[in-house]
Amino acid sequence: LRKGADMDVRNGMGLRPLGTSAAEFEQDLLSNLYYRRGTTVESASTQDAYETLALTVRDRLAERRVRTAAAQYAANPRWVYYLSAEYLLGKQLEQNMLYSGTDRIARIALRQLGLDPDEVTALDLEPGLGNGGLGRLAACLLDAMATLDIPAVGYGIRYDFGIFKQDFQDGRQIERPDDWAFQGNPWEFPAPDDQQTVFFYGHTEKDAAGRTLWIPGEVVFAEPSHMLVPGHGTDTVNIVRLWRARGSHSSFDLSRFSAGQYAEAVDEAVHAENISKVLYPDDSTESGRELRLKQQYFLVSSSLRDIIRRFRLRNSDWTDFPKKTVIQLNDTHPTLAIPELMRLLVDEEGLSWDLAWAITKQTFAYTCHTLLPEALETWPVHMFERLLPRHIEIVYAINEIFLTEVRNRFPADLDRVRRMSIIQEEPERRVRMANLAVVGTQAVNGVAELHSRLLADITLRDFAELWPEKFHNVTNGISPRRFVKMANPALSDLITEGLGGDAWITDLDRLAGLEPLAEDASFRLRWREVKQANKVRLGLGDPASLTDVMIKRFHEYKRQQLKLLHIITQYHRIKQNPGQTFVPRTVLFAGKAAPAYHAAKHIIRLINAVAATIDADPAVSPYLKVVFPANYNVTLSSLIIPAADLSEQISLAGKEASGTGNMKLALNGALTVGTLDGANIEIRDRVGADNFFLFGLDTPAALELRNGGTYSPRAYYEQDGELRRALDAILDGKFAGVGREVADSLLGWDEYLTLADYRTYVDAQDDVDAAWQDTESWTRRSILNTARSGFFSADRTVRDYASEIWHVTPVKVTR
Numbered sequence: 001l002r003k004g005a006d007m008d009v010r011n012g013m014g015l016r017p018l019g020t021s022a023a024e025f026e027q028d029l030l031s032n033l034y035y036r037r038g039t040t041v042e043s044a045s046t047q048d049a050y051e052t053l054a055l056t057v058r059d060r061l062a063e064r065r066v067r068t069a070a071a072q073y074a075a076n077p078r079w080v081y082y083l084s085a086e087y088l089l090g091k092q093l094e095q096n097m098l099y100s101g102t103d104r105i106a107r108i109a110l111r112q113l114g115l116d117p118d119e120v121t122a123l124d125l126e127p128g129l130g131n132g133g134l135g136r137l138a139a140c141l142l143d144a145m146a147t148l149d150i151p152a153v154g155y156g157i158r159y160d161f162g163i164f165k166q167d168f169q170d171g172r173q174i175e176r177p178d179d180w181a182f183q184g185n186p187w188e189f190p191a192p193d194d195q196q197t198v199f200f201y202g203h204t205e206k207d208a209a210g211r212t213l214w215i216p217g218e219v220v221f222a223e224p225s226h227m228l229v230p231g232h233g234t235d236t237v238n239i240v241r242l243w244r245a246r247g248s249h250s251s252f253d254l255s256r257f258s259a260g261q262y263a264e265a266v267d268e269a270v271h272a273e274n275i276s277k278v279l280y281p282d283d284s285t286e287s288g289r290e291l292r293l294k295q296q297y298f299l300v301s302s303s304l305r306d307i308i309r310r311f312r313l314r315n316s317d318w319t320d321f322p323k324k325t326v327i328q329l330n331d332t333h334p335t336l337a338i339p340e341l342m343r344l345l346v347d348e349e350g351l352s353w354d355l356a357w358a359i360t361k362q363t364f365a366y367t368c369h370t371l372l373p374e375a376l377e378t379w380p381v382h383m384f385e386r387l388l389p390r391h392i393e394i395v396y397a398i399n400e401i402f403l404t405e406v407r408n409r410f411p412a413d414l415d416r417v418r419r420m421s422i423i424q425e426e427p428e429r430r431v432r433m434a435n436l437a438v439v440g441t442q443a444v445n446g447v448a449e450l451h452s453r454l455l456a457d458i459t460l461r462d463f464a465e466l467w468p469e470k471f472h473n474v475t476n477g478i479s480p481r482r483f484v485k486m487a488n489p490a491l492s493d494l495i496t497e498g499l500g501g502d503a504w505i506t507d508l509d510r511l512a513g514l515e516p517l518a519e520d521a522s523f524r525l526r527w528r529e530v531k532q533a534n535k536v537r538l539g540l541g542d543p544a545s546l547t548d549v550m551i552k553r554f555h556e557y558k559r560q561q562l563k564l565l566h567i568i569t570q571y572h573r574i575k576q577n578p579g580q581t582f583v584p585r586t587v588l589f590a591g592k593a594a595p596a597y598h599a600a601k602h603i604i605r606l607i608n609a610v611a612a613t614i615d616a617d618p619a620v621s622p623y624l625k626v627v628f629p630a631n632y633n634v635t636l637s638s639l640i641i642p643a644a645d646l647s648e649q650i651s652l653a654g655k656e657a658s659g660t661g662n663m664k665l666a667l668n669g670a671l672t673v674g675t676l677d678g679a680n681i682e683i684r685d686r687v688g689a690d691n692f693f694l695f696g697l698d699t700p701a702a703l704e705l706r707n708g709g710t711y712s713p714r715a716y717y718e719q720d721g722e723l724r725r726a727l728d729a730i731l732d733g734k735f736a737g738v739g740r741e742v743a744d745s746l747l748g749w750d751e752y753l754t755l756a757d758y759r760t761y762v763d764a765q766d767d768v769d770a771a772w773q774d775t776e777s778w779t780r781r782s783i784l785n786t787a788r789s790g791f792f793s794a795d796r797t798v799r800d801y802a803s804e805i806w807h808v809t810p811v812k813v814t815r
């Protein structure tokens, strides 16, 4: 901030206020079209119109953003910095029109100019900068932090290519690149002045004073841009700052270029820019290698320098750093921030190790999102030390201090020391990122009650025994704005009418006020009409059929294959009983598999084959239909969720950390068929056991069956005729000869005990069919699911983080 800058100018108060009428919006559209795009309505392309609309909406939020920055600067508060390798923000235009209150006037203004609002808004793209639940959670938490006026910045990577686009060819998943920002991204504010420098490779040396110097072997620039994160019903507009890698200015080799060596001339720049080229489509299996570690350090190093730059705007004493800063690590992907902050404080700032370590531990908090041991990140020491020679020294030093503490607390417990060490020794030396994350933070949390308990009892047990006070639970939540208000406008209107106001949008516990309306027959009728209209909007055909949805990443632990066995069973029942009627169902799958995850891809292919077989069979298709739209993303989820009657949450108990789709579906009035896993348990506790179809092993039973080595899939196959028929059909090639790998794996060593849960699952589905036939009762239960799910608002989640972990208070933005 420049000295003497007029406060009103800084606040944007000196500027002409932006109008709130359709006529004024139209004027601003014309002006932006003319001055920003250099064209006129007569010659504008649809792309021109879209970009101009985006800018005109953005301007309304930019003004709030400036006031937010001024208010937050003045307050010098404790900031939340959310570090995440992934953000699944969803489309921005509709959200920003809603939050800026311009939706109605924008549409009027566009029509006035002879433009079709739907055609124009259709050009808005979704930045797919994440894989699944973890990335979408990051977006929901940012939304809630802004809504609650919490000073926060999200840091991430601006991948050129986001999560791949999924297509099907002969029922097989194929992946196409997603160059989402190829046309430019009107929501982005470049901030080249805040560029940072990131180092890699090289070696370390000691200077005369005994300080360690890192002499890097590669220098890359990190160029930030940000997108706005508006709060709902408040003037707060936070930001998410995304880094893009650039080669240094000297990385273009003019002499080579002049010699005609065009490729070689840009080699170095291309190499550097590869760092932010692509999001790894890796949902906890198959890891990318060195480039992924490079991405992680790139994110961490540039973000920490930016955080420190921001700290220094108002502060000078390092001991104040943790008072003004909390850095939340979204899983272990940004855990290098811990040794990086140590390096900055000790090597660059000259603080003592002990002071630096105290500051570092107080600053960070870590959220774990998994229970699968194979999903806990580790990095080979040889790779780590080549890429980050100084950081490996720091990790060793942290480990030494830490293991001394362990030895003091548990003398002569060598095995414990070996388990807890940040360095794994066998079969190969690797750095255990989760151990580093627990050691270097003041708080560790799981994402649902069961998950947090299992973390403390099993996955991170040794750590919870050492530091019980560090372990917390913060149950996930979802944005009621995006997943109810925006995704389901018809239901939102009905809820608002039922509750006599729309305060529920930022106070979701108010949904409880719908409970009495479950007994009101006319309200129930309207509730059903909304659901039907949402099915029609989705375009699924018969809106009277039960819409049964399973939408999530493909993973064996999530058990799409179990749903498939139920479908095949139902197919056989229909075929065997001609003339009998059945409850008509439309089963909808959507989701992507990691490209190298072959078992998951076999399941996808089999689903498509079964869908085609059923479709081609006129005896079955009146009662059963399987649809699998390609390329599941936030946009598609927003169309599917409001149309769902039944939500499939059927992971093996003890495997799904939380789930968040389960919450979105319950809030939109779907009933759940589910196991006692993740947040399902909390959903069932709240909506009531009568309004939830429970089946399957619980976690202790699953652990016992698997670890006892007594699981025998063959026995289930032999004892259950319907199961045998279903598996035989696959093995006999009844579905275009596809999917034998799936059946073989279920009958072989199946980690996820699918066949053990088959019978109770099919029985639960029979209960679903029976319940569906009593329309009024089903509707009552649907309303109760919505009414009792207010807890699953991300606003509640953020309040929990704020009070338990962050200890931050809001900063109100005033005019």
Ligand code: F55
Residues within 6 Å of the ligand: 131, 132, 133, 134, 135, 137, 282, 283, 284, 285, 369, 370, 375, 447, 476, 656, 657, 658, 659, 660, 678
């Ligand atoms: C992405 C990259 C890697 Cl290397 C590993 C995992 C992921 C990822 O996308 N994980 C993920 O989405 N985890 C999910 O997080 C959700 C939010 O907490 C949970 O609800 C869900 O249970 C969990 O699987």
